Amino acid sequence: MPDFTQILVEKADGVATVTLNRPDKMNAFTRTMMDEIIAAMDDIDADDSVRAVIFTGAGDRAFCAGADLTPEGGGQIFSDPTEVEDLSDPAVRDGGGMLTLRLFQSTKPLISACNGVAVGVGATMQLAMDIRLAADTARYGFVFARRGIVPEACSSWFLPKIVGISQALEWCYSGRVFDAEEAKAGGLVRSIHPQAELMDVAHALASEIADNTSAVSVAMTRAMMWRLSNTEHPMMAHRVDSKAIYKLSRGKDAKEGISSFLEKREPQYPGKVSEDMPEFYPWWDEPGYR
Numbered sequence: 001m002p003d004f005t006q007i008l009v010e011k012a013d014g015v016a017t018v019t020l021n022r023p024d025k026m027n028a029f030t031r032t033m034m035d036e037i038i039a040a041m042d043d044i045d046a047d048d049s050v051r052a053v054i055f056t057g058a059g060d061r062a063f064c065a066g067a068d069l070t071p072e073g074g075g076q077i078f079s080d081p082t083e084v085e086d087l088s089d090p091a092v093r094d095g096g097g098m099l100t101l102r103l104f105q106s107t108k109p110l111i112s113a114c115n116g117v118a119v120g121v122g123a124t125m126q127l128a129m130d131i132r133l134a135a136d137t138a139r140y141g142f143v144f145a146r147r148g149i150v151p152e153a154c155s156s157w158f159l160p161k162i163v164g165i166s167q168a169l170e171w172c173y174s175g176r177v178f179d180a181e182e183a184k185a186g187g188l189v190r191s192i193h194p195q196a197e198l199m200d201v202a203h204a205l206a207s208e209i210a211d212n213t214s215a216v217s218v219a220m221t222r223a224m225m226w227r228l229s230n231t232e233h234p235m236m237a238h239r240v241d242s243k244a245i246y247k248l249s250r251g252k253d254a255k256e257g258i259s260s261f262l263e264k265r266e267p268q269y270p271g272k273v274s275e276d277m278p279e280f281y282p283w284w285d286e287p288g289y290r
Contacts, residue, residue, distance in 0.1 A: 002043065006033040008058070009040050014051040014210030015203060016044050016108075023059035028068035029121045034095045038102045045107050048272040051210035051218070053106070054202045055129060056113040060195060063112075063138070066120030067096075096121040096153030103128035104154075104226065107219040107273050109209055113202040114138045115195060119177060124151065127158035130222065132188060133202055134180040135195035140188065146175035161229075163187040214253040216271040220244055220281065227284060240283055247278040 008019040018040055020027040044050050057063035084091050103110060103125070110129040118126065119141035126132055142159070144151050151159070151172050159168040167186045171178070180192045193201050209218065224244070228237040248254055253271040260267035280286070 002036075002039050004036045004040070006030065007036045007040060009043075011047070011050060013207065014049065015054060015206040016040075016047075016050045016052075017054045017056065017199075017203075018044075019056055019058050020064050021058045022068075023057075023061070025068060026062035026065035026117060027057040027059070027122070028065050029096070029125075030068050031095055034099050037099055041102055041106060045105075046274065048215065048274050050108060051213075051215055052109045052111060052206035054111045054113055054199070054206055055126070056199065056202070057115050060116060060137070062117040062122070063114045064122030064125070065117050066122050066143070094152045096124055099125055100128040100153045100155075100158065107222070109206075109218060109222060111202050111206055113198050114140075114180075114189070115198055117177075119143050120147075121153055124153035124155040124158070127153070127155055127162060131190055131205065133198060133205075134183055134189040134192050135198045136180055136192055137195050138180040138183065138189075138192075139177050140171075140180075140183050141175065141177035142172045143175045143177065145173060212267065214257065214267075214269040214271055215273050216251070216253055216269075216276050217248065219273045219277065220248070223282070240280075243280055243283075244278060247280075251276065 004021075006020070006022055008017075008021045010017045010019075018037065020029075020033065022028060022030075022033070041053075044053055099121075109131070112126040112129040112132040114126060114132065114134045116135065116137050117139045119139070120143055123140045123142055142151060142155070150156075159172070162168075163171075163186050171186070180189065183189045184192055191201070224237070224240060228240060231237065251271065253269045253276075256267055256269050
């Protein structure tokens, strides 16, 4: 595991917990934090012992209070007079988007445990996570229009997919900060919990996945759900799930799944994501997929 300065990573019992760790700055986002989360995900995806990932923030005030706008945090991007003429230059790329694209590629299920304020990139980075839990103290804000900019971190793709276009537009047009109840009513979060109980709930959910499911099945399911629901015709899904059912049903995890069911015991799935994904994965890299 690499050495980190702005996040903490713990692994135990099949679950990795990534904590944004700048509590004195309300866990504000920096390029260093982006690099560290990406490096942590590279390590986690390569570790077959990790079955699920929880993200949260250090302290009891914030998950992430958005981008650090101070010069030491990288906020000089908003005041730097230097112009890049070629907008395809890598220097133009949005750091939040680079992060969410890496989260999108994860082979492990991602659970957000939002323990406080989550605005700007603090909110949008959670959109690339699969299940979002909120503390009763959580506050969300897609505040970009109130800062003279636009939604980032690929949120124009993620947010309407999660909450619908009308709700996404209302939150982004108004730029208001809203509470956990509104987030749940709008479909952004799965459930709300007392702050002191939030991590227990997140760990119980992560453990349910880690203890009872095939890692290969979960990795395939995550890729299929995120990618195939965006194709123009269900035939695209049919092509992939037909191949997946055919291959996985003949694999060692399926044999263990059936045996453990018939024998009324807990399963012990031998499959590893690093070794046992079907040969057509990642199918989206195939020529002519789209």
